[in-house]
Amino acid sequence: MHPLLQHINKQIVLEETDFNVFLGIFNTKEYSKNHLLVQPGQKIEHQYFVLKGCLRTYLIDSSGKEHTMQFAVENWWVSDYLAYYKGGESIFFVECLEDCELMRVRKEDLEGMFLSLSITETYFRLQLENAFAAFQKRILSSLNLTAKERYSQFIQIYPDIEQRVKNYQIASYLGITPESLSRLRKNRIASDES
Template sequence: MHPLHQHINKHVALGENDFKRVLRLFHGIEVKKGYRLIDQGTIVKHQHFVLNGCLRTYMVDADGKEHTIQFAIENWWVSDYISYYKNIPSVLIVECLEDSELLKIHVDDLHQLFEELPQVERFFRKQLENAFVAFQMRILSSLHLTAEKRYDLFVKNYPDLGQRVKNYQIASYLGITPESLSRLRKQRIASEQ
């Protein structure tokens, strides 16, 4: 079964013929490590499903400091959703951290699927609900958890991601310095021995 079909079927039942209708509106792309899938200032018209690879969504503040918003690995979705839904220039950058294979769908094609197949609209509603909950939990954890607890939560929720992304990117995601991340890792190793 196609990975996207498996992914959809985790949330809604979608038959083979309906999935073929869905897949015809997605376009496969292969991008190299370092490629910027989305750059600041562009109007985003696609969202992407990750078949293989790892991507990072981040912004650069006025002082040039990077703030990682999201990592996206296999079976995850990635885009600048503010630009995608509001049709305004992107403030985020989506960069490929590994060579990646993606499926992309244009916003107009997605709306066409919503009209044709209500279960697809239901699937994307569930995706948005899950994303909203995850982002809200992340905001709350950054407000009340210590850096150590945020790191523990990151390792628990994304056990293999630390091997695929750079330390400064994880530190940026956690809202700490790379030096603080290094200290937390050393403390964790010492406590496990």
């Protein structure tokens, strides 16, 4: 079964014939490691479903510090959603951390599909609800949890990602220094061994 259909069928039931119609609005592209899929100032026309690879959404503040907003691995969606949905220019970078195979869809094509195959709109509404809840949870964790608790939560969300991304990128996601991340890892390993 196609990975996107498997992903969709976790939330709604989409018949394979309807999925084949839906699949027609996507195109699959391969991107090499370090490719910048999105850069600040761009007009964003696509969102992407990850078939293979790992990506990172981040911004650089006025002092040059990177802030990682999201990692996207297989079966995740990624884009600069502020620009995608609101039609403005991107403020984020979306970088391929590995060689990636992505399915991309244009907003206009997706909106047309919502009219002709309304169950797809239900799927994307559910995706947005889940994403909104996840981002609120992330904001709450950054306000209320210790670095150790945020790291534990990160491991639950992205269980295998530590082998795929750099330490400073994880630290940037957690809002801590790479040195603090190293200490958290050492303490976690020590507690796992005891």
